[in-house]
Amino acid sequence: xxxxxxxxxxxxxxxxxxxxxxxxxxxxxxxxxxxxxxxxxxxxxxxxxxxxxxxxxxxxxxxxxxxxxxxxxxxxxxxxxxxxxxxxxxxxxxxxxxxxxxxxxxxxxxxxxxxxxxxxxxxxxxxxxxxxxxxxxxxxxxxxxxxxxxxxxxxxxxxxxxxxxxxxxxxxxxxxxxxxxxxxxxxxxxxxxxxxxxxxxxxxxxxxxxxxxxxxxxxxxxxxxxxxxxxxxxxxxxxxxxxxxxxxxxxxxxxxxxxxxxxxxxxxxxxxxxxxxxxxxxxxxxxxxxxxxxxxxxxxxxxxxxxxxxxxxxxxxxxxxxxxxxxxxxxxxxxxxxxxxxxxxxxxxxxxxxxxxxxxxxxxxxxxxxxxxxxxxxxxxxxxxxxxxxxxxxxxxxxxxxxxxxxxxxxxxxxxxxxxxxxxxxxxxxxxxxxxxxxxxxxxxxxxxxxxxxxxxxxxxxxxxxxxxxxxxxxxxxxxxxxxxxxxxxxxxxxxxxxxxxxxxxxxxxxxxxxxxxxxxxxxxxxxxxxxxxxxxxxxxxxxxxxxxxxxxxxxxxxxxxxxxxxxxxxxxxxxxxxxxxxxxxxxxxxxxxxxxxxxxxxxxxx
Ligand code: F6R
Numbered sequence: 387x388x389x390x391x392x393x394x395x396x397x398x399x400x401x402x403x404x405x406x407x408x409x410x411x412x413x414x415x416x417x418x419x420x421x422x423x424x425x426x427x428x429x430x431x432x433x434x435x436x437x438x439x440x441x442x443x444x445x446x447x448x449x450x451x452x453x454x455x456x457x458x459x460x461x462x463x464x465x466x467x468x469x470x471x472x473x474x475x476x477x478x479x480x481x482x483x484x485x486x487x488x489x490x491x492x493x494x495x496x497x498x499x500x501x502x503x504x505x506x507x508x509x510x511x512x513x514x515x516x517x518x519x520x521x522x523x524x525x526x527x528x529x530x531x532x533x534x535x536x537x538x539x540x541x542x543x544x545x546x547x548x549x550x551x552x553x554x555x556x557x558x559x560x561x562x563x564x565x566x567x568x569x570x571x572x573x574x575x576x577x578x579x580x581x582x583x584x585x586x587x588x589x590x591x592x593x594x595x596x597x598x599x600x601x602x603x604x605x606x607x608x609x610x611x612x613x614x615x616x617x618x619x620x621x622x623x624x625x626x627x628x629x630x631x632x633x634x635x636x637x638x639x640x641x642x643x644x645x646x647x648x649x650x651x652x653x654x655x656x657x658x659x660x661x662x663x664x665x666x667x668x669x670x671x672x673x674x675x676x677x678x679x680x681x682x683x684x685x686x687x688x689x690x691x692x693x694x695x696x697x698x699x700x701x702x703x704x705x706x707x708x709x710x711x712x713x714x715x716x717x718x719x720x721x722x723x724x725x726x727x728x729x730x731x732x733x734x735x736x737x738x739x740x741x742x743x744x745x746x747x748x749x750x751x752x753x754x755x756x757x758x759x760x761x762x763x764x765x766x767x768x769x770x771x772x773x774x775x776x777x778x779x780x781x782x783x784x785x786x787x788x789x790x791x792x793x794x795x796x797x798x799x800x801x802x803x804x805x806x807x808x809x810x811x812x813x814x815x816x817x818x819x820x821x822x823x824x825x826x827x828x829x830x831x832x833x834x835x836x837x838x839x840x841x842x843x844x845x846x847x848x849x850x851x852x853x854x855x856x857x858x859x860x861x862x863x864x865x866x867x868x869x870x871x872x873x874x875x876x877x878x879x880x881x882x883x884x885x886x887x888x889x890x891x892x893x894x895x896x897x898x899x900x901x902x903x904x905x906x907x908x909x910x911x912x913x914x915x916x917x918x919x920x921x922x923x924x925x926x927x928x929x930x931x932x933x934x935x936x937x938x939x940x941x942x943x944x945x946x947x948x949x950x951x952x953x954x955x956x957x958x959x960x961x962x963x964x965x966x967x968x969x970x971x972x973x974x975x976x977x978x979x980x981x982x983x984x985x986x987x988x989x990x991x992x993x
Contacts, residue, residue: 389411390482390575392576396572424449425552428548429451481517543563557600565579589761620761641780648777656772714745725746733758734765738993775794782982783983830950859904863881863882864880873972874973895925917942949963
């Protein structure tokens with residue numbers, strides 16, 4: 387949800403800002419812009435659409451200065467046009483903002499009454515106008531910024547730059563992440579460490595309510611009460627910040643292909659291979675004392691929780707409540723004693739999930755964050771966190787993070803089942819060996835890509851699809867439908883196979899492809915009956931199954947694609963692969979923008 391960057395450097399800022407924005411473009415791509423101070427003069431360039439438009443503009447209309455701020459926008463208030471593009475500027479102040487200022491209407495009317503006019507539809511313009519008003523009243527740049535920040539309600543990561551100040555940036559964070567990067571006589575600000583990776587690996591994360599006065603050789607952080615705050619500087623391992631497509635056409639294709647490697651890495655972090663047993667080093671928790679698990683997340687991460695619900699209940703015998711975070715946070719459910727609340731989030735910054743976590747912390751639940759970004763807010767604010775070790779995920783549609791989330795959740799399930807006496811050492815060893823063998827099975831599944839391309843080419847001609855699955859494959863049907871709609875814009879709905887005849891079957895005719903995920907498991911025959919009902923109504927079944935399933939259920943299906951056999955509980959992880967490939971190649975066939983689908987952004991830091 388918008389990426390912001392700031393530079394107080396010793397080289398021209400524009401190329402550095404554009405490179406950093408490229409690394410942040412996954413957060414939004416409705417418009418992009420930069421502002422610099424050069425010999426004391428504030429100037430800016432902005433362009434609608436992708437960052438490449440800003441780069442083109444800068445070729446024809448360059449901008450000088452070694453101090454600058456930059457922004458890539460995911461529009462919240464106001465259309466994605468040039469007027470609404472950041473940086474916003476008023477008088478001697480320019481600002482980039484990620485978040486939503488909730489009291490902007492009140493501030494705007496106050497400022498209008500005071501004679502300040504507004505040009506844009508954005509909430510952000512109130513920030514620059516307010517700061518301008520304070521400076522017009524005689525305050526210094528940092529005093530004006532401090533007073534401005536104090537008036538803001540809502541969520542923000544901000545970076546201010548000022549006319550006449552070649553060596554000053556003010557950064558502030560509330561609700562949206564922000565990091566300060568330390569160079570040699572240079573300082574940087576970024577929405578995440580990935581943006582700063584080429585410049586520095588020394589990073590200080592601002593905490594909630596912090597604001598910082600930054601010069602090339604110093605920084606001073608104050609907390610929400612105005613007291614000086616001492617925040618640790620960390621040296622990050624930037625290997626994981628490699629945001630390169632390699633030989634692939636899209637990040638999504640690279641990230642799908644990486645799954646055997648990253649999954650193998652994730653497993654190793656949580657398994658003692660000598661004992662074939664699970665170890666959760668940072669989780670000091672006795673699952674035998676847990677009476678209820680509440681799982682909360684959004685989007686694909688929520689669907690990972692859906693799979694884990696089956697596992698926790700069936701393997702570990704723990705009841706699980708599930709919620710999408712945007713509902714949970716306002717539903718404010720009473721929490722039973724001995725509740726474990728689990729928050730799953732790739733970015734670790736999703737606003738609704740974070741708010742749900744805070745609710746559970748306030749209500750004394752034990753909380754665990756399952757995240758891909760170790761320094762993220764959800765990791766830091768949970769009682770314990772488990773990293774999924776997927777490496778940086780750039781494609782807006784989540785792929786490798788989903789399967790790594792599932793893998794890590796399965797290790798939790800095994801641990802819980804052992805501690806609750808639901809699994810003996812042999813049962814644990816069998817599941818652990820199956821997890822260790824998963825990367826090579828996924829490698830085999832990836833080899834079905836060519837067949838999936840043929841199916842995807844055919845699927846791309848349709849405008850609606852249904853996805854079906856049963857048991858723990860039902861969430862994979864939901865995930866397949868979510869992936870397809872978000873990147874190919876084909877309307878797709880996921881259903882539990884048994885639910886079809888309770889309504890959705892009315893949609894079925896020869897124009898309705900129905901994607902079915904059904905390994906030959908205990909529920910297979912029931913799913914085959916549902917397929918028969920579909921085919922009797924001329925629906926076009928695309929069946930993903932294993933060899934045993936294909937032998938008995940291929941007749942009448944439009945397309946059948948075989949997956950390798952897998953230890954039954956792990957089937958959801960395996961069948962996520964063809965779901966991702968199908969969505970990816972359908973989108974490629976339709977020529978949509980796979981990595982940056984319309985209207986979406988990766989890190990959803992606003993409600
Ligand atoms: C879909 C997708 C989103 C995210 C959701 C949660 O492909 O990526 O649905 O899963 O926005 O994001 P995180 O996991 O960062 O909390």
